[in-house]
Amino acid sequence: MITLSHVSKCYTEGIPALNDINIDIEEGEFVFVVGNSGSGKSTFLKLLTKELEPSEGTITVNGVNLRKLRRKRIPMYRRNIGMVYQDFRLLKDRNVYENVAFAQRVIEKSPRQIKKDVPLMLSTVGLAAKYRSNPKQLSGGEQQRVAIARALINKPKILLADEPTGNLDPDNAWDIMSLLDNINARGTTVVVVTHNMEIVKAMKKRVITLKKGSLISDERPVV
Amino acid sequence: MHKISTYLYTLKQGIINIGKNKMFSLASVATMAACIFLFGIFYSIVGNFKNIVKDAEEKVAITVFFNEDLTEDDIKAIGDRIGKRSEVKKMVYISPEQAWEDYKEKYFEGNEELSAGFEEDNPLANSANYQIYLNDVSKQASLVKYIKQQDGVRQVNKSDVVANTLSDFNKLLGYISAAIIIILLLVAVFLISNTITVGINVRKDEIAIMKLIGATDFLVRQPFIIEGILIGLVGSLIPLGILYFMYGKIIAYIMEHFIFLNSIMKFLPANQIFKMLTPISLALGVGIGLLGSRITIRKHLDV
Numbered sequence: 001m002i003t004l005s006h007v008s009k010c011y012t013e014g015i016p017a018l019n020d021i022n023i024d025i026e027e028g029e030f031v032f033v034v035g036n037s038g039s040g041k042s043t044f045l046k047l048l049t050k051e052l053e054p055s056e057g058t059i060t061v062n063g064v065n066l067r068k069l070r071r072k073r074i075p076m077y078r079r080n081i082g083m084v085y086q087d088f089r090l091l092k093d094r095n096v097y098e099n100v101a102f103a104q105r106v107i108e109k110s111p112r113q114i115k116k117d118v119p120l121m122l123s124t125v126g127l128a129a130k131y132r133s134n135p136k137q138l139s140g141g142e143q144q145r146v147a148i149a150r151a152l153i154n155k156p157k158i159l160l161a162d163e164p165t166g167n168l169d170p171d172n173a174w175d176i177m178s179l180l181d182n183i184n185a186r187g188t189t190v191v192v193v194t195h196n197m198e199i200v201k202a203m204k205k206r207v208i209t210l211k212k213g214s215l216i217s218d219e220r221p222v223v
Numbered sequence: 224m225h226k227i228s229t230y231l232y233t234l235k236q237g238i239i240n241i242g243k244n245k246m247f248s249l250a251s252v253a254t255m256a257a258c259i260f261l262f263g264i265f266y267s268i269v270g271n272f273k274n275i276v277k278d279a280e281e282k283v284a285i286t287v288f289f290n291e292d293l294t295e296d297d298i299k300a301i302g303d304r305i306g307k308r309s310e311v312k313k314m315v316y317i318s319p320e321q322a323w324e325d326y327k328e329k330y331f332e333g334n335e336e337l338s339a340g341f342e343e344d345n346p347l348a349n350s351a352n353y354q355i356y357l358n359d360v361s362k363q364a365s366l367v368k369y370i371k372q373q374d375g376v377r378q379v380n381k382s383d384v385v386a387n388t389l390s391d392f393n394k395l396l397g398y399i400s401a402a403i404i405i406i407l408l409l410v411a412v413f414l415i416s417n418t419i420t421v422g423i424n425v426r427k428d429e430i431a432i433m434k435l436i437g438a439t440d441f442l443v444r445q446p447f448i449i450e451g452i453l454i455g456l457v458g459s460l461i462p463l464g465i466l467y468f469m470y471g472k473i474i475a476y477i478m479e480h481f482i483f484l485n486s487i488m489k490f491l492p493a494n495q496i497f498k499m500l501t502p503i504s505l506a507l508g509v510g511i512g513l514l515g516s517r518i519t520i521r522k523h524l525d526v
Contacts, residue, residue: 075434102432107437
């Protein structure tokens, strides 16, 4: 599903943010990408969303070679990827329903389809009762659930989460990880970038470790 | 092809953009309105002046006299050649008999018996002439040059002062109007561009999310294009309304308080002015709004 072959990314001459990375992620996998600040985790995600171009190597996602992906096709490509961020990135001037509906509106889903899909998705993330609330009225965990609902409403094949528990207390963090696990169980490939090692160890999933831009370990769970 | 709901959505977002950015939008609408207002004033002045010039031009004529030895057929042959020139609007042939009749009417009115002695010997026997009216007084010199080159032409009477003054003043007014309008329109483009830039900055996070979710370039750009067009549209409709209301009142005021102008000026009716001014102003407003937003999107929106 996701293949990185000899991928390097240099922002400035000679200092690689990622250095000769080779990774294969199968469809339906749940993968943690861990590492300290500056290890290249965010660069890794930005390469997958084609916000950045690799300096070297090839990235293939869903059978699409990103280097050959034409600029005009990028929006269609991104519709197969859901993104979740540490700071939620919700629209503060819109309520929960509108935040989730926004993701469908911008890909030109019909108003009828939006009215059908959004309540269902809010039920899935446990926020059906709070659909009229403003993000400011929600806890961090609830805001992240809205963000996850927004990321999943267009039924992407891949969910990329950048430090999804970074702004949450331990209880909410576990709730979110449990939600992501459920989503993965329904067939979505989930890639979580985090430095919360407690969660990583407890969830017993595949763990890719980056250090200063290099892949130093790729541990798969013992079945 | 996008869905109707998408167009409605982008229209709504464009209106929301204006609402979120009230002060800048108001400033842009006001500047645009000032530009179109001034444009409308100049257009009305120039339109009326052109009407006066046209009126005056119709009264400015070149008179061509011919050598004594020419027959009427020779004169008419020369007249046919002159009549084919593009500068010529209308030609009137005045025969010696007609010239004498006109003269009598003008100078012997009431004393017709004094002219009786000339009946057998027309004193204006050599006064056969053509009165030539021009399409455009600025072309008078070229036509006079052509006429003077014709064999048999004795004299060409013309009024350089009237022709040159009308032509030069017309040109001057056109240049001044064009210069002021261009400067104002550039200011309007700049202000609209600034408004859109602020709008883009206000919605920076939203745009970033839209792009990551997979919104097309059209959907990201369109609300800002609509914002620019709406600013231009409102900014041109307001002054058009004010000008329409004012035009009739100003003309009525001038006619009432400057009665002497009535004999020299014939003002155009509002309908005639606004028949052209309305589409031109709307096109200018929308065009400038579109230009301002497109320049800004290209500069600040990397989609």
